[in-house]
Amino acid sequence: MLPRRHSFVYNLIIFILAQLVWLAVLLLWIYWYVKNNLIFEQVGEKISPQIVYDAPSVFPFVGGIVLLTGLSVSLVLIFRHLNIQIKINALYDNFIANVTHELKSPLSSIQLYLETLNSRDVPEDKRKEFYGLMIRDSERLKSLVNSILEIAAMDKKKIQRNFEIYKADEIIKKIVLESAEQFQVPENSIKFSGDAGCDILIDRNSIKTVFDNLVDNAIKYSLSEPQIEIKFKRYFKKIEIEFADNGIGIAHDEIKKIFQKFHRIYDKDIPNVKGTGLGLYVVKEIIKTHKGKVSGSSEGKGMGSKFKIELPIYTDKKKSAKEKKKG
Amino acid sequence: MNDEQLENSKILLVEDEENLAHGLEYNLTEEGYKVTRAKDGREAIKLFDENTFDLIVLDIMLPYFNGFEVAKHVRLKQPQMPILMLTARTQFEDRVKGLEIGADDYLTKPFHLKELLLRIKGMLRRKKWYQKIVSDSPVYKFGNNEINFENFKCKKDKNTFQLTSYEAMIMKYLIDNKDKVVSRKELLENVWNMNPEVETRTVDNFIVRLRKYFEDDPSNPKFIISVRSAGYIFQDV
Numbered sequence: 001m002l003p004r005r006h007s008f009v010y011n012l013i014i015f016i017l018a019q020l021v022w023l024a025v026l027l028l029w030i031y032w033y034v035k036n037n038l039i040f041e042q043v044g045e046k047i048s049p050q051i052v053y054d055a056p057s058v059f060p061f062v063g064g065i066v067l068l069t070g071l072s073v074s075l076v077l078i079f080r081h082l083n084i085q086i087k088i089n090a091l092y093d094n095f096i097a098n099v100t101h102e103l104k105s106p107l108s109s110i111q112l113y114l115e116t117l118n119s120r121d122v123p124e125d126k127r128k129e130f131y132g133l134m135i136r137d138s139e140r141l142k143s144l145v146n147s148i149l150e151i152a153a154m155d156k157k158k159i160q161r162n163f164e165i166y167k168a169d170e171i172i173k174k175i176v177l178e179s180a181e182q183f184q185v186p187e188n189s190i191k192f193s194g195d196a197g198c199d200i201l202i203d204r205n206s207i208k209t210v211f212d213n214l215v216d217n218a219i220k221y222s223l224s225e226p227q228i229e230i231k232f233k234r235y236f237k238k239i240e241i242e243f244a245d246n247g248i249g250i251a252h253d254e255i256k257k258i259f260q261k262f263h264r265i266y267d268k269d270i271p272n273v274k275g276t277g278l279g280l281y282v283v284k285e286i287i288k289t290h291k292g293k294v295s296g297s298s299e300g301k302g303m304g305s306k307f308k309i310e311l312p313i314y315t316d317k318k319k320s321a322k323e324k325k326k327g
Numbered sequence: 328m329n330d331e332q333l334e335n336s337k338i339l340l341v342e343d344e345e346n347l348a349h350g351l352e353y354n355l356t357e358e359g360y361k362v363t364r365a366k367d368g369r370e371a372i373k374l375f376d377e378n379t380f381d382l383i384v385l386d387i388m389l390p391y392f393n394g395f396e397v398a399k400h401v402r403l404k405q406p407q408m409p410i411l412m413l414t415a416r417t418q419f420e421d422r423v424k425g426l427e428i429g430a431d432d433y434l435t436k437p438f439h440l441k442e443l444l445l446r447i448k449g450m451l452r453r454k455k456w457y458q459k460i461v462s463d464s465p466v467y468k469f470g471n472n473e474i475n476f477e478n479f480k481c482k483k484d485k486n487t488f489q490l491t492s493y494e495a496m497i498m499k500y501l502i503d504n505k506d507k508v509v510s511r512k513e514l515l516e517n518v519w520n521m522n523p524e525v526e527t528r529t530v531d532n533f534i535v536r537l538r539k540y541f542e543d544d545p546s547n548p549k550f551i552i553s554v555r556s557a558g559y560i561f562q563d564v
Contacts (some may be wrong), residue, residue, distance in 0.1 A: 097416075101388060104415035110351040115440040120357060133346045245477045274388075322412035 008086060015079045018035070022072050029068065033061050041137075061131040072141055091262040092276070098264075098276045102144050139182055143212055147278050150209065151261075154285045161289065163204035165314055168196040168239050171231055175208050179215040185226055194232035196239045199314040206286045207231035211243075214307055218245035220273045221265075221305070238292070243307045248296040250305050258296050259284040266302075287311070333451045334359035336381040341371040341397065342413070343389050348503040349435075351384065351443075358430060358444060358478045368392025372400050380408070382451055385430070387414040387421065398428045407457070407492055409450040410484065413438070431492055453518075457496060467502055469550060469563045474498060483541065491538070493518065497533055501551065501561035510558035 113130045116122065122130065153159040173192055182192055210235040218226045222245065248267055250258060257263045262277040280296070287294040292311040298304065338360045342348040348364055355362045363378065365371035369391040375383070383401060387394035394412060401408050414421070414432040425433050432446055461476040468474075473482040476499055479490040490498070496518045501509060511530045532555075538545040551562050 004503055101415040104436045105347060109344065109346040109350060110439055111437045112347060112354070116350060116354055119440065120354075126353070130350070133349065217467075 008083060011079065011082055011086070015075065016075070018075050018291060019072065022068065022075065026065065026068050029064050031138070035062075069184065095277055096261045098274070099144070099148070102274060102276055103141065106140045109137045110134050113292055143209075146209060147276065147282050150282055151202055151278055159289070161206060163200050163201050164202050166204070168198050168200045168311070171200070171202070171204070172232070172241055173231070175204070176215070178208065178209050178302050179211045180228070182212065183215050183219055185215060185219065189226060190228045190230070192230045196234050198234060198239060200239065200311050201208040201310070201314040202290055206289070208285050209284045210309070213283050214243050217279060218247055221247040221268065222265070223248060238310050238312050239308045241311070243309065244304060246304045249301050250301045255298065259294070281284065332455065333448060335361055336451050337361045337363070337376065339365060339371065339374060339380045339383045340449070341365045341368070341389065341394070343367055354440060355447070356443065368394070368397045369451065371397050375401055381407045381454065382411065382447060384411050384447070387412060387416055387425070394555065395424060395428055398425070398430055402428065404497070406489065407454065409454050411446060411450060421434050429486055433543070434505050450452070453496070456539045460499065470541070481540065493534065494533060494537060498537060500560065505561050505563060508554050508557050513558065
C-alpha cells in the first residue's frame with residue numbers, strides 16, 4: 001500500500017524518485033555529449049583529415065551540468081520547505097486537539113455543576129463548594145481563551161497594551177500571589193528574596209498572563225507539591241526576576257525548543273500533561289513587547305526549572321521625557 | 328426491572344480532571360451507587376484487578392495508560408463488564424475505536440447530567456437482564472458453532488474466538504427469539520437501550536460481522552437470515 005498523501009514517507013519517495021530522474025538525465029547528458037564529441041571527431045577526420053581538429057567549446061557541457069545541478073538544489077529546497085510545512089501542520093493538528101480538550105473539560109465541569117444545582121436539592125456547604133469549583137473552571141477557560149486571543153493578536157501585531165508604572169517588587173509579588181491563589185498553590189510554598197527597589201513600566205494583565213503560565217507549568221510538571229522561589233536582582237538598567245520551581249526540570253535538548261509555538265514536552269514520568277503548547281511562547285512574546293528577555297534553564301531532569309525574566313528599569317529620566325513629549 | 332435493585336451498584340470512575348470527577352462522584356453517589364475513583368490509567372487497572380465493579384465510566388485521555396488500553400485490559404478479564412467512555416474527543420475514528428475495543432457506550436464532553444445518568448442506569452439494567460437470562464443456559468450450540476454467553480467465547484469447528492458484549496447480546500436476543508422476525512428497531516431498543524446515537528445501519532454492520540463468525544458462507548446465510556424491510560430472523564437448521 002502507498003503511504004498516505006502528504007506524509008513524510010510519501011514526500012521522501014517522491015524526492016528520491018526525482019533525484020534518480022535527475023541523476024539519469026545528468027548521465028544521459030554526459031553520455032550524449034561525449035558520444036557526439038567522438039562522432040564529430042571521427043567524421044571530421046574522415047571528411048577532411050587536414051582540418052586541425054579544435055576541441056569543441058565546453059560551455060554547453062558545463063552550462064548543462066550547472067543547470068541540472070540548479071534543478072537538483074531547487075528540488076532539495078522544495079523538499080525541505082515541504083517537510084517544515086508538514087511538521088507545522090502536525091503541530092497545529094495536535095494543538096487543535098489539545099485546545100478542544102482544554103476547552104471542553106472545564107466547560108463539562110461547569111455544565112455538570114449547574115445541572116446538579118438545578119436538578120438536586122444540594123446542601124448549602126456543597127453549594128458553596130460547587131460555586132468555588134465553577135469559578136476555578138471559568139478562570140481556567142478565561143486563561144485559555146486569553147492565551148489564544150493573545151496569540152492571534154500578537155501574530156497580527158494588533159494587541160492593545162495598557163502600560164503603567166509600578167514598583168517592581170510590589171507588583172510582581174502581588175501578581176505571583178494572585179496566580180498562586182488562582183491555581184491553589186499555598187502561599188507558604190512561594191518564597192521571595194532579593195530586592196529590586198525600582199520602577200518598571202508594564203501592562204499588568206500581560207505580566208499576570210506570564211506568571212499564570214509559569215505557575216501553571218510549575219504545578220503541571222511537578223511530581224509533588226510545587227515549591228516556587230522568586231529572586232529579584234537589580235542591575236544598572238534592568239531588573240532580573242528569577243522564577244525557580246522544584247518540578248521535573250527540562251532535558252538539555254529541550255531547553256531551546258520550549259519557547260517555540262505549539263511545542264510541548266513529553267515526559268514518561270508525567271505523561272498526558274494537559275496543555276496547548278502556547279504558554280511559554282506567549283510568555284516570550286509578552287516579555288518581548290516589554291523590551292525584556294526571557295530564558296529557561298535547568299540543571300537536568302528532576303532538578304527543577306529556572307526562568308529568568310529581564311525587564312528594563314523605568315527611570316525618572318524616561319518619565320520626564322515622556323511628560324515633555326506629552327506637553 | 329426494579330431500579331432499587333440497581334442501587335449499591337459499584338462504579339469505577341476513571342477521570343483525571345479533578346473538578347469533573349468530583350461532580351460526577353457526587354451525582355453518582357446521590358443516585359445510590361458506590362463510587363470508586365481512579366485518576367489515571369495505572370490506578371484504574373490496579374483498582375479493577377483488586378475489586379469487583381458493576382460498571383466503569385472511563386475517560387480516554389488519561390495519564391500512564393489511556394482509556395483504550397484500560398478498556399482492552401478490562402475486556403480481556405471480564406468481557407461482560409459495561410464500559411461507558413466519556414471523552415472530549417469527538418472524532419469519528421475515536422468513537423469507532425472505542426466501540427471496537429468493546430466500550431458499550433460513548434458520551435462526548437460536555438454532556439447532560441440526565442443523559443449520563445440514564446445511560447448508566449440502562450447499562451446496569453441490561454447487565455442484570457443479561458446475567459439473569461444467561462445463568463439458566465450459558466452455552467448454546469447451533470450447526471458447527473458453540474457460544475458461551477458467560478465469557479463470550481465461541482467455537483466454530485476447531486476455531487475459537489471472542490465476541491464483544493454487544494455481539495453476544497445481539498446473538499442472545501436473536502436466539503431467544505428463534506424463528507421470529509426481529510426488527511432493527513427492536514434490537515436497538517433492547518440491546519442498545521435505544522441509544523439515539525446508534526443508527527439502524529450499526530445493527531446491519533453487527534449482523535455482517537456475526538455472519539462472518541458463524542456462517543459457512545456469509546453471503547448465503549443459513550442461521551441469521553435477512554427479512555426484507557422487516558429485520559432479521561434466527562433459524563437453527
